[in-house]
Amino acid sequence: MQPTRIEKNVADVCRAVLDGDTEELLIVGPSPTVIDGLVAVLSEPESASTVRLLATESVLKETVSGFTDASTVADLVADEVLSLRTSAERLGGPLLLTDERVVSLVVTDERTAGLATEDAEFVGAARNEYANRWTDAEPFTLRTPPLSRVRETLETEFGAELAADFEAMRVALAESAGDLDVVDVSLLAAARNEALLYDISTWGENVGVASRATFSRKKTRLEEAGLVETEKVPIDVGRPRLRLLLGDERLREADASEMVRVAAELLAVEA
Structure with a gap:
């Protein structure tokens, strides 16, 4: 040099x-x-x-x-x-x-x-x-999991399509000034692929993204704002589980890379 x-x-x-x-x-x-x-x-x-x-x-x-x-x-x-x-x-x-x-x-x-x-x-x-x-x-201790682990476990647990949707939203999130975080985009990716709340929140807790309680709280916020909906899914034993669905037509029509912007706009209207 x-x-x-x-x-x-x-x-x-x-x-x-x-x-x-x-x-x-x-x-x-x-x-x-x-x-x-x-x-x-x-x-x-x-x-x-x-x-x-x-x-x-x-x-x-x-x-x-x-x-x-x-x-x-x-x-x-x-x-x-x-x-x-x-x-x-x-x-x-x-x-x-x-x-x-x-x-x-x-x-x-x-x-x-x-x-x-x-x-x-x-x-x-x-x-x-x-x-x-x-x-x-x-x-200095980091509390955030490695990105490679997040990507790998998402694809293993939920498949390539949900993992790709999450990745597109994560990239958009890094460039967004909206009131969203990684738990929100995890839930939106799950809703886009009609995954169960129990499954995505359990994954998030196990990999170190956030606790199941945080996922539940964030789901309630998105649901009250009309961004996601849920439907009950019966299981053999215990209470029915909730399937996540996109609740707003603008989100259903948006590409995964556009969903963060659309979701941030919808939340800003509700605020």
Whole structure:
């Protein structure tokens, strides 16, 4: 990497650092924007590096506040590509540290610069300093399941069509400003495919998306707003179970990728 490298975005600078001869990168004091760029690079199929990331708890919580971001990070953690720790101390940065260089990131609205030094004495001192901080820091625990697990279990439990509908809605959800979350789109995907509430809520609890109680509460909200309907399905033993159905004609006519927008508009009218 050149001593100073100016790129279009954070991801390009991170890629340039990771494309070097380093196998492990230590990142200290990143902002959510820096973490987003890093995650984008680590998610690329050709990425072979591992990263230790030390940040404040507030930054990590902001980064994983949305389901897609959190579940993508969870995949990297599960694959042992990314490790997360939090520090209560004030952190300088953002800094990217390899065995041979220290890179300071300067991020603007239009460009990102990586200002690097390869002075061996300085790099060694910086590595020791922040390696010690890493050792003293607390692990950051993610409560969101890995996205790959969500996809795989959905297809196994409900089939490819429901899984594809969920995926289309999940992508739309990440770009939506509406009052919907991953439980809502799970229920809408289930209703589009006429699955049972019991089955989708049990799946959600088992995989770690949300509790069955949360699914039930969200179902009630969607039902009261007219987005979903239910019909009773008798079973051999016990109370009948509820089959989920789409309750509004506009949702029934929408493609899966459009359903988040339509549902958000319908909920806004009801609010």
